[in-house]
Amino acid sequence: MPVQLSAPKAESLLPVKGVQLGYAEAHVRKPNRKDVLVITLAKDSAVAGVFTQNRFCAAPVTVCKSHLSQAHGIRALLVNTGCANAGTGEDGLLRAQQSCEALSQQLNIQANQVLPFSTGVILEPLPVDKVIEGLPKAIENLQEDNWLNAAEAIMTTDIVAKGTSRQLQLDGKTVTITGISKGSGMIHPNMATMLGYIATDAAVSQSALENIIQYAVNRSFNCITVDGDTSTNDSLILMATHLAENAMITEQSPHFIALRDALTDVAIELAQAIVRDGEGATKFMTVKVEGGKDEAECRKVAYAIAHSPLIKTAFFASDPNLGRILAAIGYAGIDDLDVNNIELYLGDVLVAEKGGRAASYLEEQGAAIMKASDILVRVVLNRGNADVTIWTCDFSYDYVKINADYRS
C-alpha cells in the first residue's frame, strides 16, 4: 500500500483557466478503464517539456521533442496508457504521428500543435485505431474541472491517483497551479514510465517557463528513484495559459521566484507521490547528503544508498543495519574520500563517525527510528558545502511479486 498517500479529492484539484481535460475508455489494452486523455490549451499558451535520457526513447518522446521545437503553439496533449509505443522503430513514429493528426483534425488545429504520450507495454505496436476511436468521447467531455479523472486516466500500476494544486497572489490576481503525475517505479515492468503534467494560468514567458522547468525537475523528478531503472517514456510538461491577468513574468520579474518556487513545490509533491506509491513500498526514505565538494559527489553517495538492494531490504525489515549504509558510501565512487571524517545520522541520531559506530549510539535508538514509515538518512561528508536530497522507498516481497508476475 502507498506510504502515507491517498488520492486527492476531486474538488481539491483546482481548475486552471484555459486548460480542459477529457478522457475515454478506449480499450487500448484492457476494457473498462480510462486509458485515453486529451488536454486542450488556450491559444498562445507557453509549453515546456523535459524527457527521458534513455537512448531507447519511445516514439512519442521523439515526436514531442520535434513538435515543441517547431514552436507552432502547442494546443493539445494526447496521452494513452496500455501501450508505450517504445522499441517500435519507424512504424512507432508513424503511429504516434497518426494519433496527432487525428486529434488535430477534430480540434481544427495542426498536427504539430499536438504533443503525444504513451505508457504501457514496450515492444508492441500502438493500437492507434483504438486510440483514435476514443477521441470523440474524450473531446465530448472536455472540462476544466476534470483533473481527478485525468489523473486516473494516466494510471498504470499506480495504486492511487496523484495530483495537487496551489494558489498564489501575483499583482493582486489569483494564480492557480494544478498538476498530476503517474508512475510507481522509474520504469515499470512493461507498463513503463513516469509522466507529469503541471499547468498554471499565470502569464509567464516561454524563456522563463523553460528556466523554471529545469529548476523544478532537478529538485523533484530528478531526485526520486524506486529501482534505478530509467524509463523509455519519462516526460514532464509545464503549461502556462496566460489567463490569470498578472503581468507577464520573465526571469527578471519580481514575481519570478515566487512562481518558480510554487511550481517546484507542486513538482516535488507529485514526484514524492510516485515514490510513496512505489512498487511494493512500505517505507518512504529521504536521503540527504551534506558537506560534499560539489553536488555531483553528493548525488553519487545519495544514489549509492538509494539503489542498494541490501539497504532497501533492511529498511523493509525495519533493521538499522548501518554497515550496509557505510559500505554504500564507501563504494559510491569518491576516490579521495576519507571515511574517518564522515558522520551518519538516522533521523536526528548520530549513528556512525570516525570510521565506525558512534560511541553514543544505542541500537534501540536506530530500531525505534526504523519503525516509522518516513525515515531520514543523513550523511555529512565534511569536505565542502554542497548538498543533495533524494527520495526513495524500500524493497519488499511485493516488489518482486509485482515485477515477476506482471505479464503472467
Next chain:
Amino acid sequence: MPVQLSAPKAESLLPVKGVQLGYAEAHVRKPNRKDVLVITLAKDSAVAGVFTQNRFCAAPVTVCKSHLSQAHGIRALLVNTGCANAGTGEDGLLRAQQSCEALSQQLNIQANQVLPFSTGVILEPLPVDKVIEGLPKAIENLQEDNWLNAAEAIMTTDIVAKGTSRQLQLDGKTVTITGISKGSGMIHPNMATMLGYIATDAAVSQSALENIIQYAVNRSFNCITVDGDTSTNDSLILMATHLAENAMITEQSPHFIALRDALTDVAIELAQAIVRDGEGATKFMTVKVEGGKDEAECRKVAYAIAHSPLIKTAFFASDPNLGRILAAIGYAGIDDLDVNNIELYLGDVLVAEKGGRAASYLEEQGAAIMKASDILVRVVLNRGNADVTIWTCDFSYDYVKINADYRS
C-alpha cells in the same frame, strides 16, 4: 538453492605441495561451526593479492596491503568468519595486528609475514581473543589435504562450499592448482564479502604472479555481480610455492600463457560458483556484450542489464520481458548510442533489432529459453570490436527474505 552447483568432493581438491590448511571452531559468533582457518606456505613462496576498492575497506584489508608491500615473504594466512572487522576504525587495525602477532609467535615467523582476513558482521569489534584461542587447534590439524575443510571454514551465508583443482604438465613436471572461494552476494547483509584463495606449486616469479592475478581477476571476480553492492572486505590471494620443480616462470617463459590460463580458469570457476550460490538465486545469467568501441562501454551495458531489478525479477519469473533489457541498454550511459544498430539475442535467438522486436522472433522461443537454469543474454552493439562477458543471477523472493530477515 544454488543453480547447477554442488560442493566439491574432498578428494577432488588436490593437495598443493607446500600449502597446509588447518581450521578450528572458535565460536567467533556462533558455536559448532568452523570459523577460523590457517593456511601456511613453504618458505620463499610468492604471494599476490587484489582487494576491494571500497573506501570503507576493512581493517584486515589495510593490514594485508601493508604486509604484502613489506615483501618479507608471506608465510601464513589467517581467516575468520563471524565478524568482518570493518567500520571499526583504529581499534580494528590493532585487533587485526594482534591476531597476526599471535599466529606468528606460534609459527615462529614474523607478524608481517601473516595476512589476516575477516568476514561477517560489520561495525562490531573483532573478538580477537576467541580467534587467538582457536589458533592452537587450527595449527594442530594443518594438513595438505584439508582443502574441503578450509572451503567450509570460510563459508558465511553460502549454501555450498566452493573449490576446484586443475593439473597441467610443465617441463615434464606435474603442476597443481587448487582454489577455494566464499560469498553468495558481492556483499552480504552483515556477513559480507567475497574471499578467494588460489594456490599452485608452480615456480613462478613475483612479477609474473602479479601480472597473472590482474589478468585473472579482470576475467573472473571482476565479472560477477549479485546485487551490485561492493563489500568492504573483498580479497583474492594467489600463492605459488615453487615446489613443482618446473623452471621458474616469468612473463617471457614459453609456459607463462599456459599457467596464466589455467589459473584464470580456476578463478572463473570459483567466481561463477559465487553467483550460482547467489542469495536466493534460481537462474544463472551470462551477459555478453559485443561490438563495442571499447571494453568500458561494453561493461556499462553489461552491468546496466545485470543490475536492473526489473530484468532480474523477469528472469526469476521466466518471463522473456525484452523491453526491460532494451531499456537498460538505453540508459547504460553511452551518449551516442544508435539503438537502431543493436541486436539482442536470448540464447541463439535474435529477439530485437532495428530499434524494435525482430520480425522473425516468436514469443514461444523466448519463453522456452527462459525456462532453462543457465541463460545467455547477448547484445551486439555493432560499433567496434570490444567485448565483455559477465555473470549474474536472478532476483527472487528469497533474496528479499535472506536480506530482510538476516539480523532478526
